[in-house]
Every structure is written in C-alpha cells, then in structure tokens.
Amino acid sequence: MAKTLSQEEINALLRAARAETARDKGTASAPRFSRFVFGKASHISKQQIHDVAQTHEVFTYNLKNRLSAYLQVTVEVSPMSVDEVPYSEFIQSVPQQSYIASIRLHPAHSLAILSLDLPVAFSMIDLMLGGNGKAPPPERHTTEIEEKVLQMVLDIICEELQAAWRQVVEMNFAFDQTQRASDLFRLMPPYEKILFLSFEVRMPEVFSTLSMAFPAAASSLLLRRLGKLGAHNTGATPKSRAQIRQCLESCVFDVELTVPPTRIRGKDLLGLRPGQTIVIQHRTSQPLTLNVAGRKMFSGYPAKNGIQRSAVIEEKFAVPYPAERGNL
Secondary structure, eight states, X not given: OOOOOOHHHHHHHHXXXXXXXXXXXXXXXXXXXXXXXXXXXXXXXXXXXXXXXXXTHHHHHHHHHHHHHHHTSOOEEEEEEEEEEEHHHHHHHSOSSEEEEEEEXXXXXXXXXEEEEHHXXXXXXXXXXXXXXXXXXXXSOOOHHHHHHHHHHHHHHHHHHHHHHTTTSOXXXXXXXXXXXXXXXXXXXXXXXXXXXXXEEEOSSOEEEEEEEEOHHHHHHHHHHHHHHHHHHTOOOHHHHHHHHHHHHTOOOOEEEEOOOOOOOHHHHHTOOTTOOOOOSOOTTSOEEEEETTEEEEEEEEEEETTEEEEEEXXXXXXXXXXXXXOO
C-alpha cells in the first residue's frame, strides 16, 4: 500500500529540490580557476632549439673523442633533446639509479646539474681502475672513492662544455660536488625554467643517458647571445642599410692627401734651415694617396681651387672590411 505524504513532508521535499537547483546554478555560473605555473609561461622556440643544438655539436664530437682516448674504449656521444622546462620536471625525470653532480658556473654564480645513469658510470669507473668495463653494475649507489675516480670524467665534461660555450659566451664550468636525489630540491626553485639537454652515451657493453640542467641565469645569457649572433649573421635588411647610409651621409670624416714616405740622411735633416728645400723621392707624375679616417681609399693629384688647396681624384681603391670579432 502506497504511503500518503503529509503536506509538511511535501513542503520539505520541495524546499530540498529548490536548494539543490540553486546550488547547481551557482556552480555553473561561478568562474573556474586553475593554478598558473610561471615556469611553463613560455617555451624555447624552434630556432633557439636549433641554435643550442648546433652549439653543442662541437661538445659531443670532442667529448666522445676525449673519453674514447681516456678510457681506451670506443665511446659514442650523440644529442637527444633540447628543451626548456620547470626544474621540478627535470627532478622527476632523473632516474633513481643515477650519478648526480653539481657544476659551478661563473660568472653566472649558479649551479648546473648533471645526471649520468649508473650502469655507464660504473663501467667508466671499472675501466679507470684497470678493468674491462664489462662487469654487471652493482645494485647500489657509488661510494666516495668511486666518486673521486669518476670526477676525472666530470672534469673532461666541464672542459668540453666550456669550450663549446666559448663560441658564444664566456662561461667557466667547474665540478662542484656529488649530489643525492634528495638534495636536488634545495639547489633551485622548483618552478625555475631551466635549459634541459640530454645526450646518449654508448659504450661497448652499456648505453645510457647524460642529462644536464642549466639554470635560468646561464641559459638566458646563452639564448640572448645566440639571438644576437643569429641577427648578426642574417645581415642587414635593405631598409636598415638605407638608414645606416642616411646617418653616414651627415657624418664628418678626416681626409688627408699624403706623399709616400721618403728616406733622408740624418746629416741632411740636421742641416735643415727655414727657407731651404728638400727633395722628396716622388715624381710629380705619380698620384698621391687620399686617406679617409686614416684608411687608404683614393689616389689623386694636388690642385688649386681659388685660395684653397684641393685634390683631383684619379682612382678608388678596394677597401677590405675589418675582421669580425669573436665576441659581440
């Protein structure tokens, strides 16, 4: 038998239904917010990725040659990826079984982080201690003695990084100390954007990944200099050349008509007196040199224009451009 609801029970059910409808409407109209991660606000462009990868081509080539010679085995180093990510993402990508070290950067006054998978690290240590590098890696982290041995490889990596970056910016790299995974959180703010580079390292029996994280202080400097180099290498546009020409047209330059050097004996120079004439070893039929701002640009002959000296231009010389400087 169906239960008959009283008027009070019906009113209570209606009030509950209205309240539920109001909550739904409030939820639908309320703005939805999500956390903004500043570390992901911008990403490295494709052109910057290309420039960074090109800068480190020299690094990979020289590193594999030096490690092969030092370890007396064939070592292959090849680039894998270039990216700009928050530091927290880099920490999450570091495998548990990794050798981690910090690298001091100057003049950035900051630390870069290097991560090398333990199988390759133990193989290198074995080779440096006289082994063949083919023993199975132990299921543990490196000891203090092993870390001291591996530091020799870190020094080589730092030297080759410094040589590669020197093409763009002066930056000194030096081994700082070995780090544990638990220490990574205190080295940089978690949302700081870092330049993340990874390389594949292959040896006869093992292969793994070499990863590096460069702080914003160093990566922004590198990217800015690469941008300037790219703008410089593209050359001036017709519009910019016209603007430069317009500016040069209003500039004032020192111009001089000079006689080529001649040789006179010291006795003749000591005997010179006002009113005397010296013979310069230059024929009147030969032109003189017209220098502009100290550079040889024209040849010509002296002439007279009213009460002023003048020059009749005969020939324009090809003016070589000065050598480009390495640092901008």
